[in-house]
Amino acid sequence: MASKIVQQTEELVQPILDELSLELVDIVYEKEGPNWFLRVYIDKDDGVDIEECGQVSERLSTKLDEADPITEAYFLEVSSPGVERPLKKETDFEKHIGKHVYVKLYEPISGEKEFTGDLVDFKDGNATIRYKEKTKQKEVEIPFAKIAKARLAVTFD
Template sequence: MSAVIKTTEELVIPILTKKNLELVDIEYVKEGPNLFLRVYIDKPGGIDITECGEVSELLSEELDRVDPIKDAYFLEVSSPGVERPLKTKQDFANNIGKNVLIKLYSPIDGEKEFEGILKDFNNEIAVVSYKVKTRTKEIEIPFDKIAKARLAVAF
């Protein structure tokens, strides 16, 4: 974890705890000539723009005080959106029954990507029901083989 992300996490957690909000993710990325520090927050039922603005103001003050980023950057505080990343075991447990997209470090049954319904998660294994043409299959995916996962909008 980069020092900027670690410092930002240490600064934002107390702010979010006071507001009963959850930290979903932090990104520190360069896009073109610009640097962006993105903080994704949420709560049950979703988050609104007012809450994002309040967290942004408070976090901005803390970042100015600590000054972990010497270059100019843009701070963005927002909802993770409908395709929210699933990073922790708790994220998986909280999203059983929802459509997910899971990408793996190494293939299982010749595939490195599965999209389907998260049927179960028992702390180490995600069970996903997915379709292959007209057949429905189930796959057990060990948590430590998951490179990236997110909720996926089903059409």
């Protein structure tokens, strides 16, 4: 059910985002305690502001009311993905080469299932991450299909 709601929401919100030159980062439909939340994360190169989030929220709310894909009561939230933005699509990786990332895998590579380091390349469906192990710099090439979760990672230098 949740995946169908996410898909329908994406179909409703994408034309709004295209018109406003905004990017859809993620849609999550989840229950927290007794309440359901439909969260839509949007972005653009120089970040989104509260006004843009409000605009998308108002327009999407109207479209959701018309289409009525959700039977239970829920809260709609439209926001920026924040500094630890998820990387969901191959194009997300391509756009964030040079950034610090956290990647969790479905299955281990070189005995590890999690890597935090710099995304140095993404080509032919593979992410190359440079990370530090003790005092050595290492690189790992990770096939996109093996990535369970990925996001930008904040560093404190």
